[in-house]
Every structure is written in C-alpha cells, then in structure tokens.
C-alpha cells in the first residue's frame with residue numbers, strides 16, 4: 001500500500017511527507033533526484049528519480065498504490081502510463097481548473113484509467129514573496145492592479161489537503177477540489193498585512209502592466225504574461241472563497257497568520 005510522493009523535496013511534497021508521517025503512515029516513499037542531500041525524515045523510503053526522467057520511474061513505482069503527482073506537464077503522458085502499468089490505483093494531482101495553465105495535467109490524469117482526485121489551488125500565499133526584494137529595497141511594491149483580488153492559500157494547507165485525500169482516499173475519488181484560503185483580499189490588503197507583520201509602513205505604487213511583465217519574465221518566463229493577465233481579470237472577477245479546504249482539513253491559514261510566520265522573508 002505504498003504512497004509515492006513525487007517532488008518530495010519541493011515545498012508541498014516535503015510538507016506532505018511530514019503530514020503523512022504525522023498521521024502514522026509507515027508506507028511513504030519519497031522521489032528525489034538527490035537522495036544524498038534530500039534531508040528527508042527517518043521513516044520515509046527514498047527513491048531516486050524525477051518525473052522529468054521517465055526512465056528513472058519504473059523502480060520507484062514498484063508496489064505503489066497511490067501517487068501524489070507534483071506538477072510537471074511535459075512528461076505527464078508517459079508518467080501516467082508507467083504508473084497505470086505498475087498497478088497504481090489512485091492519482092492525486094496538483095493542477096488547476098479548465099482555464100488554468102496547469103489543467104492539461106488533470107485532463108491527462110482523467111484519461112489515464114486510474115482513480116483520481118484533483119487538487120486545484122488558486123494563488124499561493126507564497127507568491128507574495130515575489131515582492132520581497134522590492135519591500136526590502138524600497139518599502140514599496142510596484143504592480144499594475146491594486147484592486148486585483150484573490151483568495152490565496154498557504155502551501156502548508158495544500159499539503160494538508162493532499163495528505164487527507166491520500167489517507168481517506170475513497171471518499172475523494174473522482175473529485176476536483178478547488179482550494180482557496182479563507183479570505184478574498186486585494187493586492188493592497190495583502191500588502192497591509194505584510195506591513196503589519198513587519199511593523200512598518202509599506203506603499204503600493206501603480207505601474208504599467210508591461211513593466212510588471214518585464215520584471216517577472218526573468219523568473220517566470222512566458223508564464224509572466226499569464227500571471228499578469230490573471231491579476232487583471234481578478235479586478236472585476238475577484239476569486240471567491242471556497243470552503244472545500246476547511247471541509248477536508250478542518251482549518252485554513254489566514255494571510256495575516258502566514259505573513260507573521262514568514263515575516264523574515266520580507267526582512
């Protein structure tokens with residue numbers, strides 16, 4: 001009954017491993033390119049491999065019953081074929097709804113013939129760390145849409161939801177879980193909370209759409225345009241809060257809580 005956690009040294013994968021161990025699971029296998037420096041906890045079986053290196057997967061998949069599928073679209077088809085042939089029954093994929101950049105992963109998972117549960121988070125709270133450099137250098141954030149609004153979720157909460165789905169799997173088969181945080185907040189409201197956590201005033205400066213795309217492209221590539229388009233569309237269509245996360249895990253981190261826990265990222 002092994003659970004394979006892919007991307008196990010990534011943010012969500014690593015926290016998922018911790019949640020599964022805390023729940024008493026002794027059948028967790030973690031996939032990493034670098035077992036020697038992965039620093040995974042005792043009690044986890046480590047498998048060398050990566051979703052992007054398909055030929056590394058057959059050994060890692062032996063005896064696997066369920067898989068947490070980290071988002072890696074380019075090899076999704078052969079990865080799923082190997083998983084199905086290895087006898088995997090249930091795939092929990094981190095992706096997004098039909099209009100989302102990550103949705104092709106969920107489409108492929110649904111076609112794979114295995115049971116599936118989609119985790120479809122919105123904006124991550126951690127995405128606000130893209131402001132860290134500007135805040136540290138100038139106490140100011142420059143973006144085009146101060147009233148863009150979404151309901152960001154903490155990665156920790158996504159990991160908790162993934163663990164709950166893997167542990168109580170059958171009630172989640174065939175379900176796509178929209179995962180949001182507990183409040184819809186504008187960009188200026190997010191910045192206010194970071195300001196409160198830091199204990200000093202921060203300002204929001206409205207700049208052109210193109211300026212922000214140019215700033216983000218070195219780190220995001222083509223996704224920078226998609227990201228800024230998403231911000232723009234959320235001005236008139238703020239992302240609503242969805243209660244699924246609380247239904248699954250019983251709790252949802254607020255952005256204020258997240259900012260207080262992660263305030264050092266902005267110092």
Ligand SMILES: NC(=O)c1ccc[n+]([C@@H]2O[C@H](COP(=O)([O-])OP(=O)(O)OC[C@H]3O[C@@H](n4cnc5c(N)ncnc54)[C@H](OP(=O)(O)O)[C@@H]3O)[C@@H](O)[C@H]2O)c1
Nearest residue numbers: 007009010011012013032033034070071094095102121122
């Ligand atoms: N709504 C949203 O914003 C949304 C929705 C769905 C997905 N996502 C995406 O979900 C991801 C979650 O990130 P995460 O931090 O939990 O990590 P992840 O992408 O799930 O896993 C990262 C791990 O995979 C391995 N890896 C090796 N080469 C890689 C490569 N070329 N690309 C990616 N991973 C590689 C690395 O581990 P080893 O070196 O140990 O092998 C790394 O620690 C983000 O990329 C995010 O953009 C976002």
